[in-house]
Amino acid sequence: xxxxxxxxxxxxxxxxxIIAAFNEAKKNGIAIPKIVCFEKQxxxxxxxxxxxxxxxxxxxxxxxxxxxxxxWSNSPKEAYELSDYTFDDHFKKPVPSYPPRTLLEEYIxxxxxxxxxxxxxxxxxxxxNVAQSGDQFAISYENLIxxxxxxxxxxxxxxxxxxxSYPSLPYYPGIEKYCGRVLHSHDFRNAEEFKDQIVVIVxxxxxxxxxxxxxxxxxxxxxxxxxxxxxxxxxxxENIKEVPLIEKFEKDLIHxxxxxxxxxxAVIFCTGYKHHFPFMEDKLRLKDATxxxxxxxxxxxxxxxxxxxxIYLGMQNKGYTFTMFEAQAWFARDVILGQIKLxxxxxKLNEDIKKWYDMQFLVTCETDVVHFQRDYIANLIxxxxxxxxxxxxxxxxxFKEHMKNRDAGILTYRDKCFTSNYTGTVAAEPKISWIHCLxxxxxxxxxxx
Amino acid sequence: xxxxxxxxxxxxxxxxxIIAAFNEAKKNGIAIPKIVCFEKQxxxxxxxxxxxxxxxxxxxxxxxxxxxxxxWSNSPKEAYELSDYTFDDHFKKPVPSYPPRTLLEEYIxxxxxxxxxxxxxxxxxxxxNVAQSGDQFAISYENLIxxxxxxxxxxxxxxxxxxxSYPSLPYYPGIEKYCGRVLHSHDFRNAEEFKDQIVVIVxxxxxxxxxxxxxxxxxxxxxxxxxxxxxxxxxxxENIKEVPLIEKFEKDLIHxxxxxxxxxxAVIFCTGYKHHFPFMEDKLRLKDATxxxxxxxxxxxxxxxxxxxxIYLGMQNKGYTFTMFEAQAWFARDVILGQIKLxxxxxKLNEDIKKWYDMQFLVTCETDVVHFQRDYIANLIxxxxxxxxxxxxxxxxxFKEHMKNRDAGILTYRDKCFTSNYTGTVAAEPKISWIHCLxxxxxxxxxxx
Numbered sequence: 001x002x003x004x005x006x007x008x009x010x011x012x013x014x015x016x017x018i019i020a021a022f023n024e025a026k027k028n029g030i031a032i033p034k035i036v037c038f039e040k041q042x043x044x045x046x047x048x049x050x051x052x053x054x055x056x057x058x059x060x061x062x063x064x065x066x067x068x069x070x071x072w073s074n075s076p077k078e079a080y081e082l083s084d085y086t087f088d089d090h091f092k093k094p095v096p097s098y099p100p101r102t103l104l105e106e107y108i109x110x111x112x113x114x115x116x117x118x119x120x121x122x123x124x125x126x127x128x129n130v131a132q133s134g135d136q137f138a139i140s141y142e143n144l145i146x147x148x149x150x151x152x153x154x155x156x157x158x159x160x161x162x163x164x165s166y167p168s169l170p171y172y173p174g175i176e177k178y179c180g181r182v183l184h185s186h187d188f189r190n191a192e193e194f195k196d197q198i199v200v201i202v203x204x205x206x207x208x209x210x211x212x213x214x215x216x217x218x219x220x221x222x223x224x225x226x227x228x229x230x231x232x233x234x235x236x237x238e239n240i241k242e243v244p245l246i247e248k249f250e251k252d253l254i255h256x257x258x259x260x261x262x263x264x265x266a267v268i269f270c271t272g273y274k275h276h277f278p279f280m281e282d283k284l285r286l287k288d289a290t291x292x293x294x295x296x297x298x299x300x301x302x303x304x305x306x307x308x309x310x311i312y313l314g315m316q317n318k319g320y321t322f323t324m325f326e327a328q329a330w331f332a333r334d335v336i337l338g339q340i341k342l343x344x345x346x347x348k349l350n351e352d353i354k355k356w357y358d359m360q361f362l363v364t365c366e367t368d369v370v371h372f373q374r375d376y377i378a379n380l381i382x383x384x385x386x387x388x389x390x391x392x393x394x395x396x397x398x399f400k401e402h403m404k405n406r407d408a409g410i411l412t413y414r415d416k417c418f419t420s421n422y423t424g425t426v427a428a429e430p431k432i433s434w435i436h437c438l439x440x441x442x443x444x445x446x447x448x449x
Numbered sequence: 450x451x452x453x454x455x456x457x458x459x460x461x462x463x464x465x466x467i468i469a470a471f472n473e474a475k476k477n478g479i480a481i482p483k484i485v486c487f488e489k490q491x492x493x494x495x496x497x498x499x500x501x502x503x504x505x506x507x508x509x510x511x512x513x514x515x516x517x518x519x520x521w522s523n524s525p526k527e528a529y530e531l532s533d534y535t536f537d538d539h540f541k542k543p544v545p546s547y548p549p550r551t552l553l554e555e556y557i558x559x560x561x562x563x564x565x566x567x568x569x570x571x572x573x574x575x576x577x578n579v580a581q582s583g584d585q586f587a588i589s590y591e592n593l594i595x596x597x598x599x600x601x602x603x604x605x606x607x608x609x610x611x612x613x614s615y616p617s618l619p620y621y622p623g624i625e626k627y628c629g630r631v632l633h634s635h636d637f638r639n640a641e642e643f644k645d646q647i648v649v650i651v652x653x654x655x656x657x658x659x660x661x662x663x664x665x666x667x668x669x670x671x672x673x674x675x676x677x678x679x680x681x682x683x684x685x686x687e688n689i690k691e692v693p694l695i696e697k698f699e700k701d702l703i704h705x706x707x708x709x710x711x712x713x714x715a716v717i718f719c720t721g722y723k724h725h726f727p728f729m730e731d732k733l734r735l736k737d738a739t740x741x742x743x744x745x746x747x748x749x750x751x752x753x754x755x756x757x758x759x760i761y762l763g764m765q766n767k768g769y770t771f772t773m774f775e776a777q778a779w780f781a782r783d784v785i786l787g788q789i790k791l792x793x794x795x796x797k798l799n800e801d802i803k804k805w806y807d808m809q810f811l812v813t814c815e816t817d818v819v820h821f822q823r824d825y826i827a828n829l830i831x832x833x834x835x836x837x838x839x840x841x842x843x844x845x846x847x848f849k850e851h852m853k854n855r856d857a858g859i860l861t862y863r864d865k866c867f868t869s870n871y872t873g874t875v876a877a878e879p880k881i882s883w884i885h886c887l888x889x890x891x892x893x894x895x896x897x898x
Contacts, residue, residue, distance in 0.1 A: 052625040053618065055504045055511075055636060060615040060725040062504075062511065069626070128727065129578055129589075140578075142727070149731040166509040169502065176501040177518070179641035187504060192628035192701075193714075252641075265642075276509040278577065278591070282598040 004033035006336065007139045007154035009127050009279075011039040012046015013108055013322055014160035014313035017329035020084070020115040021386075025337060027117075033336060035119060036152065038141050040064065040126040044112060047162055048105040054187040059144040061126055066164050066207075066273075069190045070218070070440055071101040074210055078418040078427065079398050080322040083387065085111035088423045095449065097427040098414035100440035108322065130157055131281040137309075156336055157284070159277060160313040163291070166276040169269050174249035181266035185211060188268060191218035197265035200224045200254055202246060204232060208270035212240050213410060217435055224262060234410040275315065284310050291317040293360040293372055299342070299349050300380060301356070302328050303335065308342055308349075311335075319373055319399050327380040327387060340383050370399045391421045411435045453482035455785065456588045456603035458576050458728075460488040461495015462557055462771055463609035463762035466778035469533070469564040470835075474786060476566075482785060484568060485601065487590050489513065489575040493561060496611055497554040503636040508593040510575055513614050515656075515722075518639040519667070519889055520550040523659055527867040527876065528847050529771040532836065534560035537872045544898065546876040547863035549889030557771070579606055580730040586758075605785055606733070608726060609762045612740070615725040618718050623698035630715035634660060637717060640667035646714035649673045649703055651695060653681060657719035661689050662859060666884060673711060683859040724764060733759050740766040742809040742821055748791070748798050749832075750805070750825060751777050752784065757791055757798075760784075768822055768848050776829040776836060789832050819848045840870045860884045 008015055015037060022032045040061055041049060050067045057063055076097040081087055087095065090107050099107075122141070128149070129140040137157045142149045167184035175182065185207040191214040199220055201208050204227035215223050216237050224243045225232075231242055244257040246267075255261050275289035284307060289295040295315045297305040304310040311332045314325050334340040343349045356376070363372050374396035381387050398418055405413040414434035417427040428449035430437070437448065457464055464486060471481045489510055492498060499516045506512055525546040530536055536544065539556050548556075571590070577598070578589040586606045591598045616633035624631065634656040640663040648669055650657050653676035664672050665686050673692045674681075680691055693706040695716075704710050724738035733756060738744040744764050746754040753759040760781045763774050783789040792798045805825070812821050823845035830836050847867055854862040863883035866876040877898035879886070886897065 050625070052627070052631060054631075055633065056616055058618065058620070060723050060727065069628070126727075142731075147731070147734075147736065167505055169507065171507070176499070178501070179518075179639050181642045182501060182503075182638070184504065189631070190628050193630045274509050278509065278575075282591075282596070285596075287596065 001031040001033055001337065004156070004336075005152075005154045006033045006035045006156045006158060007127075007130070007137065007152070008035055008037040008158045008160060009130075009139075010046060010160035010162065011037050011044040011121050012048070012160065012162055014162070014325045014329065015039070015046070015158075016044060016108065016112045017322070017325040018158055018160065018313065018332060019119050020112070021326075021329040021333040023115050023117040023119065024084075025333065030337065033155070036154070037119065037121045038125045038127050038139075039121050039123050040144065042124050044121055044123075045105055045109055047164055048101065048108060050101065050105075052189060054189065059124070061144065062165060063186075064162070064165050066186045066188075067101055068188050068211075068214070069192075070214065070438070071210075072414060072434060072440065073098045073101070073104060074206060074414075075320060076398060076402050076416070076418040076427070077104075078420050079320040079395050079402065081420060081422060082111055082322055082326060083391075083422050085114055086420060086422045086425075088420065088425050091446065093446070094425050094428040095445060096414075096430040097416060097418045098434065099445060102440055103442060103445055106442070127279045129279055129281070130284060132284060132307075135309075137284070156309045156311065158311045158313060158332065159280065159286070161277070163275045163289070163315055164273045166274040167269070168272045168274050170271060172246050172249055174251075177251055178249040178254075178267075179252050180264050183266065183268055185268060185270040186273070191215050191220070194266060195219040196221050198222045198224075198263065200226055200243075200246070200262065200264045200267045201270055202226045202267065203270035203272070204229055204242075205270060205272065207272075209234075209410070211268055211270060212236075216240055216411075217438075224264070226256065233407050235408075237411065283307075286312050286315065289315055293317050293363060293369065294356045294376070296357050297353065299353055300328075300331055300383075301376060302332055303342070305350065305353060308335070316373075316376075319370055320395060323392075323395060324373065324377055327377045327384070330384040330386040331380045334384050366403050367400055370396050370403070394421050450480040450482055450786065453604045453785075454602070455482045455484045455605045455607060456576075456579070456586065456601070457484055457486040457607045457609060458579075458588075459495060459609035459611065460486050460493040460570050461497070461609065461611055463611070463774045463778065464488070464495070464607075465493060465557065465561045466771070466774040467607055467609065467762065467781060468568050469561070470775075470778040470782040472564050472566040472568065473533075474782065479786065482604070485603070486568065486570045487574045487576050487588075488570050488572050489593065491573050493570055493572075494554055494558055496613055497550065497557060499550065499554070501638060503638065508573070510593065511614060512635075513611070515613050515635045515637075516550055517637050517660075517663070518641075519663065519887070520659075521863060521883060521889065522547045522550070522553060523655060523863075524769060525847060525851050525865070525867040525876070526553075527869050528769040528844050528851065530869060530871060531560055531771055531775060532840075532871050534563055535869060535871045535874075537869065537874050540895065542895070543874050543877040544894060545863075545879040546865060546867045547883065548894060551889055552891055552894055555891070576728045578728055578730070579733060581733060581756075584758075586733070605758045605760065607760045607762060607781065608729065608735070610726070612724045612738070612764055613722045615723040616718070617721045617723050619720060621695050621698055623700075626700055627698040627703075627716075628701050629713050632715065632717055634717060634719040635722070640664050640669070643715060644668040645670050647671045647673075647712065649675055649692075649695070649711065649713045649716045650719055651675045651716065652719035652721070653678055653691075654719060654721065656721075658683075658859070660717060660719060661685075665689055665860075666887075673713070675705065682856050684857075686860065732756075735761050735764065738764055742766050742812060742818065743805045743825070745806050746802065748802055749777075749780055749829060751781055752791070754799065754802060757784070765822075765825075768819055769844060772841075772844060773822065773826055776826045776833070779833040779835040780829045783833050815852050816849055819845050819852070843870050 124144040127141045137154045167186040223240045247255045405416045573593045576590045586603045616635040672689045696704045854865045
C-alpha cells in the first residue's frame, strides 16, 4: 500500500476529509498510500475562504469561492459537527447554533491542523491535466508562483474541487442591452453595495433566499425574488416580494411573465453552478452532473462508473455538508485500502448507481430531501462502520426542525438552538438576534450569549 | 508545404490576419500549409465581440472580451484601415473617423468574409494543451458543445489569443472589508450603471481614460481618476478629478496617498491585464510578458526564442492595431513559407531581440511610442515587402495628430476627421458630436454626417 499513490485535487472540506480519514487509519497502524494534494489557492479551506476578488485571482486562475462578507451559516452547526473535533473542543464553551462564515472557516482549518499529521499540501498548485496512463493516471500540474509545470503518475485520482465555482446563467432576451448591473451570486460580495437600491434576484434556492434577506438586513430599498417554483411560505419582510420569472429585458425595464415590470439597479442571478472539470481527460470526466441529490455515473455517489479508481467527492446537492463529506471520505479510503470490496460484477455496480439515481426522483419535498440524504449516508456508514447510525438519524431530525424554523421565520431561524450529538451541549441563545447583528467577528460571536 | 500543418489558436483580429495573409499567397499560386483554427467563442472577432456576461461564459470558459456598451473607437479608423478592404469598400460613403465598436466589429468580420476563402474555423473549440512532440506539437482541444476532446499534431503553432482577457488587479490594504462595489475594467459593461454615483477609477491608461469620460457622458455624479503618473494635460469636465494612488480602504472610505479621502459607490480598476497562456506547455510559453512595446523572448516581436516554430501574434502594447497585426501576420506567413530566412546563428537572432527590446526603453513620451511602432512595422515591411513604407509613415503622423487632438479636447477628439491612405477619402464630419451622441447604431453612424 505504501507504494501506491493518490493524487488528491483540492483541499477544501472534502479534500481535508480524505486526509483526515487516511490519517485515522495510519494512527491505527494501517499502511496508507502516499497522498499528493494539489490546492490552487494559497491556503486550504476551499469554498470557505472569502475573497474580495471576482472573476479571476491575481494569478489568472478562476476565483474558486462564492462566499460574501457577513455570510452566516444557514443550517445549525450541530448538523455538521465532526465527531473527532466538536464545537466544544473548538469554542470551549456553548455558543449559538448558527455561526458566521469566519468561524466555520476557522473551525474546519483548526480541525484539519489536528488531524493533518504532517501531510504536505501543494498550495498555489493547479492541476492542468489528468490523463489515463495504462492502469494509472498522469497528472500535469503547475506551480502558480514559480510557473513551473510538472508531471507525476498516480494509482488513484480524487477530484475534490467542488461544484460551486462555475456560474450557470441563462440568457434572457434583451439582456445584452440592459443598462442596470448584472451579476451572478458567485460574484456577490457585500449586501451593503445595494443599500437603497432596487434589486431583482433570480432563483429561489439557498443563495437566492439568503442574498434576499442579506439585502434586507443591510438596507436594500426593494427586492424582488423572481422564480418559477410555487410561492414560498416565508414571512418575507415588507420590502421583499416574490415575482414570476423574467420574460425579457428592455433597456432599463425588466418584464416578468405575468406582464408586470420594474426598473432595477441590479439583477442578481442565483441560478446555480456547473460541474466543470476541464482538467480531466474526456473519459475520466464526470458528465451530465447537475446540482441534484445523486449525480449519475457515480457508484455510492463517489466512484466513477467505468473507472472506479477515479473518485469524485461532494458532487451532490446537499443539506448538511461536512457530515456527508466525512462519510464519503471514509468510503473512498476503505475502497483504496481494500477494506471495502466493490462488486466484481459491473452489472451489479451499475444497478446500484441506477437504484440510487432513480430514487432521488421520488423526493418531492424538503423532508424527503433530508430522508434521502440520511439514507445515503446510512448506506455509506453500513460499509465503513465509521460514525453511528443513531447520530445520523438524529442529524436528519435536527435538519427537519431547522427547516420548520426557517419556514416559520426566515429572519429569526438563526436565533434557534440545537443540541450536540457528541457532547450533549445545548447551543447558547444569542443575545443579539441575527437580523440585528451586523458584526460577524469571533469576539462578538463568543460574547453574544 | 501542403502537408505541413499550422495550429492557429484564436480567430480575433490577429488570427484573421494570418488566414488572410496565407490566402493571399494561395491566390498567387503559392502552396500553403493546412491551417486548423481553434476559436473558443461561438464566432470569430475576438475581443471585438461584445458580451453582457462577466467572469465566465455559459460553457464555463473565461469571458474573453473586455468591451462595453457604447464603446467607440479611441483612435481614427484611417490609422488601422486595411488596404485590401477599405472603409469606402465597407461603408460605400465617407463616414466619421471614429466609429462605434459595433461598426468595427462588422468591418473586420466583413473583411474576413472577403478573404476567408473557405478556411474552416473550429468554433466553440478551446485548446486545453499544447506540448512539444519531437519537432512537432501536439494540441489537445475540446469542443465546448459536444464536450468531446481530441488531439492532433502540428508543425507550427500560432498563438493569437490576445492579452486583454486576464485582469491584473493589485491588492490594497483593507480592500477585503470595503463595502462598495469593486470591479476590474474587464467586467465594465455599461456606464449607465453608474449614473448619479461617485466612482473612483484606478489607472490612467486607455481604459481608465475612456471609462472616465464614458461615466461623465452617461451621468456619473463624480469621478476620481487615481494614478501615479504626472497629471494629465486633459481638460477634464468638472466632475472628473485626478487624485493620487489609493493608500488603503477603510470600510466605506478610500484613502489616497496625499491623505485625502472619499466615499464611493464603486471602484473600477483599470489596471491592465496579464499575458496568460495556461494551455501552453512550460517551455513553449511566452514568459515575463507585460504590456510593453516589445515583449522579451520574441524575434521580430512574434517568433519564440528557442523555438521559432511557435509564433505569438499581437502581444505588444500598441497604438494602432489591425495595421500592426497585418504586418506581423505577413512576416509569420513568409517565415512559414520559407520566403523569409531566419538567421542561422542563434546569437544573431538573440541580438536582434535584445536590440529591439532595449530600444523600447528609450521611449519617453507618446510621440516616441508612435515612432517606435512605426519603426517596428517598417522593419517587418522591409522583410515581407507587404504594405508601403510611405503609408506606414503617414499612419504614424496621423496618430500623432490624433494624440494632439486628444490632449486638446478629451471630449471632442472623436469629432475630428482624417484622410484615408488608400482612397484619399476625407472622413465626414459628424453632425452630432460624440459627447452628445448616445446612439451607436449603424443607422445613426451612417446618417450622422
